[in-house]
Amino acid sequence: MPRLGAARLGAALLLGTTTAMAAPTPQLQLTGLSDSRLITNVGLSMPRVGFSCQASTAHIRRYLDAASEAAEEALQAYGYFNARIRPSIQRRAECRDPALDIEAGPVTTIEAVSIDLPEPIREIDSVRAFVAEQRPSVGAPLDQAAYDALRDGILSRVQKLGYLDARFTRRELVVDPATQSARIALALAPGSRYRFGEVVIEQSILEPELARRLTGVPPGAAYTSRDLLAMNRNLTGTEYFESVSVRPMLDQRENLEVPVEITTYPNPRTSYELRAGYATDVGPRVGAGVKRRYVNKRGHQWSARTELSAIEQRLETSYTIPRAADPLRERYDIYARVTREDNNDIVTTAAASGVQWVREADRWTRSLFTEYLLDRTRYGDEPAESNGFAILGGRLGYQGLDDALFPTEGVVFDVSLQGAAEPVASAASFVRGRAFAGGYLPVGKWIFSGRAEAGVIVTDQFDKMPRSLRFFTGGDRSVRGYEYESLSPRDEDGTRTGGKYLLVGSLEAMFPVVEDDWYLAAFVDSGNAYTDPEAELKTGAGVGVRWRSPVGILRVDIAQPLDGSDGLPMLHLGLGAAF
Incomplete structure (x- = not known):
């Protein structure tokens, strides 16, 4: 087959060798063609002019014979089997040039197409879709490259599906130059599947x-x-x-x-990491971690990590056991954590240990867990209270974003449900549910995103609920324009105590200003954590800058609260997607 190319050539193509400030050299002249596809394909198929201006007439004619044959094959690739090619030798200054004047003639059209695939092969989606898309239409101009792609594409797809001995018992492209017609016939014998x-x-x-x-x-x-x-x-x-x-x-x-x-x-058996960062929610923070990638030959893993900031200090460890029947998708985690948080005049120290089953497959995550939580919290000047809870819960999540570091399209959601019963080693009975959903949608150069979050706690003893399970909002990743976890019900002394309900929503639009690395953003957030279902939602709006950094989205936002107060705009800094 002659080569196909995308070079742009004029109606007259000159091919040859030239040397700056040197004697003239012969150049092949092509004339007569007007179709750019034919000009390109014929031009790319021509043999190199490798003789000088002093070459003999016999030498030039031998070159023209080879060039004419190559031109004929190049034209036949696009269905022109009745071309008229007139070779000649033209004089130019002190040299003689080989020349071809080409008349393409009528194009050959497809008269019939027969593709015989046995039933098991016809039922394969990838093969069926490929044949439907690539099958030549009766009456269409013949394109030999398209025929080759159809033939080879069928065989390749069948072999990739395990029919390694597949072969064509019939593969015919029959052309009748007299009638300018062509017939295609393919019959496949797939053999047995491996x-x-x-x-x-x-x-x-x-x-x-x-x-x-x-x-x-x-x-x-x-x-x-x-x-x-x-x-x-x-x-x-x-x-x-x-x-x-x-x-x-x-x-x-x-x-x-x-x-x-x-x-x-x-991989090395053990890995270590050190982390440092800053966000306006928690200020500077540092962290460290260690992971034992394989503890034993059964694939068990162990990890521990700590994270420290002015507001929160956390230490956690986990031991992971892959499920023997399906170690790729299922595992059991034995974990423990200790946290201390001092924020909004609330001081909490909590410790938990438990076990969970996790299954991850096809972007879905499912988990069930049971843990014992011991929580000691002091609200404002009130005495600290300690409560324990034996918690049972589950989670269902889906991650469908196109890029974890800088998503531009897709959806993500997460639903969790957990609870405890007072008779089972718990200070109170409760059921807590939380749901989150978000998504990105590209429209031209714009990227639109939205998120929504809702939560509810059902209990008759809310005063005994641990602080870590109550709802707070406000800050970099919830309602911008308000301080971190500042949106919450307050007690008689004005101390934020957390809510039984949570409702948050956000809309954002980004537009690139420097290639695809820097974006301007505008957003509006609204939400609150509350106990009274008729509580007012708080809204903030603002503008920001996004930078596609090597480790994720760097976000710088300025947001103004829109609750009618005299609050000043707030600066929010963060690293990573908004959800």
Whole structure:
């Protein structure tokens, strides 16, 4: 097949070799064509002019014979089988140039198309969609490159689905130059479908069966190239391995099975991290963490981390056990945490320990947990009160954003429900529910985003509810224009005590001002945490700047509260997506 190109050439194309300030050299002259596709394809197909102006006439005519043959093939690629090509030698100054004058003639059109695929292959979505899109129309001009793409595309898709011995029993492109018509006929014999055979994983840090299950592809599954990529992605995403190479042993396939060889390079057993940041909600903060990526050959993991700021101090640890039956998607976590928070004249010290089951698959996260929470809180000048709760809860989440660091499209939501019963080692009975949803929508250069959050606590003993489970809002990631967790019911002394209900909403629009790295934003937030269902929502609005930094969105906002008070605009700084 002649080459197809996208170069722009004129109706007369000159090809040859030139040297600055040197003697003239022969140049091929092409005339007669007006279709840019034909000009480009013929031009790219021409042999190089490799002779001088002193070449003999016989030498030039041999070149013209080769050029004419190449031009004929280039025209046939687009269905022109009756072209008239007139070679000649033209004099120019002290040189003679080879020349081709080309008349393309009538284009060949498709008279009939027959594509015979057996039923199992016709039912494959990717094959069916490809054939429907690429099938040439009767009466359309013949394009041999499109025919080749159709033929090769069918075979490639079938083989990627495990029909490795597939072949065409009939593949015909019959052209009748006399009638300028063409007929296409394809018939496929797929053969039997292969399965994955023995999977050999070169590694020494995990039990062999655990490593095999971490590929995510069960033994004997139908062979597909997509599952080969999934094996690589799944093993790399476990944190056990730094890099993974998956290689199907196609030359060793037998009995309709393809063995697979996987080479791995382990991550260091232990990782450490130090963090530092600043946000107007909590001020400067520092953190540190340590993680044991593999404690033993059963794939257990351990981690601990701490985070310190002027408002909150936190220390937590967890021990993770992958579920043997499905270690890629399910795990059990045994965890403990201790926190201390001093904000808005509320001082809280809390400790919790528990266990949870987590399943992550297809962007969904499901979890069930039980924990014991011990909370000691002092509101204003009131005496501190300690309460314990045996909590049972669950969570359902979905993460459908296109980019975790700088999302521009997609949705995310999270729903959780937890509760305790007073007779079961708890200071009070309660049920607490919370729901969050957000999304991004690109419209031209604009990016619009919105989020909404709602929460409710059902209890007859709200005064015994731990501070960590009550609702507060206001600040960088909720209602801007108000201080961190400043929107809350107050007691008789004016101390914020947290609410039984939560309702927050936000709309934002961003527009790029410097390429795709710097954006201007405008937003409006509204919400409150309250006990009285008729409480007034607080609203803030403002403008900001967004920078697509290497570690996420850097947000700088100036927001004005719109509650009728004389409050001054507030500056909000943050790093990361708004949700």
